[in-house]
Amino acid sequence: MIPFELTEPNKFDVSDAEKFSEYSVRINYCQKTEVYSKDGFRFYGCISVVHQDKEIVLNVFKHATEHDLAVLESYITKIQNGFWNSFPWESKTGSNGVQFDQVTLGSKGDAITLEIYPCTEKHCVSFGKHHLIEPMEYEFGPIHSADFQIGEKYRLTVFKPHHEEWLIDVSVGGPLTATEAASFNSDLAWLTAEVKKMNGVS
């Protein structure tokens, strides 16, 4: 990609871009393509527009940050608002024969903010989306969360350090009545069974 500048669209560009309101936007977390630097720029993603499928695919490179994603999303808004001709598009044909237009995007300067870590943990509330982690923690991965919180005086949370199994965190906010303790007991028993299943233990 060459550096480019956005120039204000004319009315024809804007009316042509109305078609994009019918295009879906999908984020694809690249597993192989990593962020790279070249000629003073840091490249962290590319946008592919598949006209025949009416789809805009935002490919986020591995190790891209939250800020990078926000910039990429702002470019999609620009495309939808008529700036199509500002971008140095390349016409490509996929291995399946589908044609698409693509532009690789980056900025000057170093990475800022947290890194994006795509979540592939099916029980996690972020499954199919992503976590944000410190760049230094990439090899450890994120803490996944399964969002179980029960009871007025107690809280049971299910979470999973990336390379470990699902765990239960218990916090009790003060003394429980016998009734509350019984309820806590049965919730914990139920949750224990769920977590065993999540860990593939029956």
Ligand SMILES: [Zn+2]
């Ligand atoms: Zn997760």
